[in-house]
Amino acid sequence: METEKIDNKNIYYPPGGILMWILILLELITFGIALIVLAMSSKENPVAFLESSSHLNATYGAVNTVFLLTSGFFMATTVHQFKKKDFKKASFYLNITMFGGVLFLILKSLEYYEKIEHGFVLGYDTFFNFYWLLTGFHVIHVLVGLIILLFMKRSLTKKTAMLEDVEASAAFWHMCDLIWLLLFPILYLVF
Amino acid sequence: MVIIIPNFIFSILVMQKKDIYTLVGLIILTIITALFATTFNSMKYVSIIILTLSIVKFVLVAFQFMELKKAHSFWKAIMIIYLAIFLIVIGVVV
Numbered sequence: 001m002e003t004e005k006i007d008n009k010n011i012y013y014p015p016g017g018i019l020m021w022i023l024i025l026l027e028l029i030t031f032g033i034a035l036i037v038l039a040m041s042s043k044e045n046p047v048a049f050l051e052s053s054s055h056l057n058a059t060y061g062a063v064n065t066v067f068l069l070t071s072g073f074f075m076a077t078t079v080h081q082f083k084k085k086d087f088k089k090a091s092f093y094l095n096i097t098m099f100g101g102v103l104f105l106i107l108k109s110l111e112y113y114e115k116i117e118h119g120f121v122l123g124y125d126t127f128f129n130f131y132w133l134l135t136g137f138h139v140i141h142v143l144v145g146l147i148i149l150l151f152m153k154r155s156l157t158k159k160t161a162m163l164e165d166v167e168a169s170a171a172f173w174h175m176c177d178l179i180w181l182l183l184f185p186i187l188y189l190v191f
Numbered sequence: 192m193v194i195i196i197p198n199f200i201f202s203i204l205v206m207q208k209k210d211i212y213t214l215v216g217l218i219i220l221t222i223i224t225a226l227f228a229t230t231f232n233s234m235k236y237v238s239i240i241i242l243t244l245s246i247v248k249f250v251l252v253a254f255q256f257m258e259l260k261k262a263h264s265f266w267k268a269i270m271i272i273y274l275a276i277f278l279i280v281i282g283v284v285v
Contacts, residue, residue, distance in 0.1 A: 008258065008261040008262050008263075009261070009262070009263055010263060011263040011265050011266075014259070014262040014263065014266045015257060015258040015259070015261060015262060016257070021266060025269065025273070028273060029273070032273070032277045035277075035281065036277075036280050036281060036284060039281055039284040039285050040284050042285075043284065058225055058228065058229060059225070061225075062221055062222070062224075062225040065221045066218055066221060069214060069217045069218065069221070069248075069252070070214065070218075072252060072256050073210055073211075073213075073214040073256065075256070076207070076210050076255075076256040076257075076258075077207055077210065079258075080207060080210075170257075171257060174252060174253075174256055174257045177252050177256070178249055178252060178253060181245055181248050181249045181252065182245070182249070182277075184245070185224065185228075185241050185242055185244075185245040186242075186281070188228075189224065189225065189228035189241050190228075190238045190241060190242070190285060
């Protein structure tokens with residue numbers, strides 16, 4: 001396996017690679033603009049937004065934040081272990097990382113189920129349109145991240161993983177954390 | 192299992208103190224933010240405080256877990272500029 005150190009101080013080699021960081025910035029800008037539009041829309045009908053947002057369960061949001069943050073911690077640990085060439089531990093911590101992502105998806109599914117059961121579906125009102133689109137796209141990112149991590153797990157097992165790939169996968173997974181850290185306060189807490 | 196668990200905890204504790212402190216800080220900030228939002232939701236500047244705490248969490252994840260602290264200053268600057276613009280615009284709108 002390739003574990004040679006990369007000079008991250010070079011502008012072209014941020015941890016995870018320049019293409020991954022361009023993707024991360026574009027994703028953050030896209031979600032950021034959507035959240036700003038959501039905040040602007042709330043000014044048109046603040047009472048309706050307040051009423052709709054009160055149907056969201058902040059506890060679910062907070063617990064999901066903890067799941068993703070803990071998963072992100074274990075992702076960072078996986079990269080550290082890989083750099084130390086302890087592939088067995090790297091693989092073990094990667095399993096915990098993926099478990100955190102799965103827990104996030106389970107709780108999110110439970111939340112979605114409750115919303116659908118109470119009729120707060122896409123098209124219910126402007127707030128819930130934003131809620132479904134923003135959290136839905138985020139869930140897609142988490143699913144894609146989990147698939148990437150599964151491939152990484154496979155290459156770790158086969159001992160064909162390279163440091164660039166491990167760091168790029170980790171950067172994508174952390175991006176899911178970053179997006180959620182913007183979504184959670186604005187959707188669940190601010191209104 | 193009895194052998195694996197202490198070994199697993201020990202290896203994390205030894206090698207990644209900074210990451211552990213960051214994780215604990217992030218969880219504490221998440222709890223504070225959620226409690227603050229539910230307790231003082233009628234206060235005037237509560238939204239700005241919640242958003243600022245969330246931006247602190249964002250910076251901790253980006254710089255510590257994503258190792259942005261080791262990257263070229265261009266990437267650090269671009270992330271800080273993004274966050275500053277986002278916070279200002281959201282702060283003005285909300």
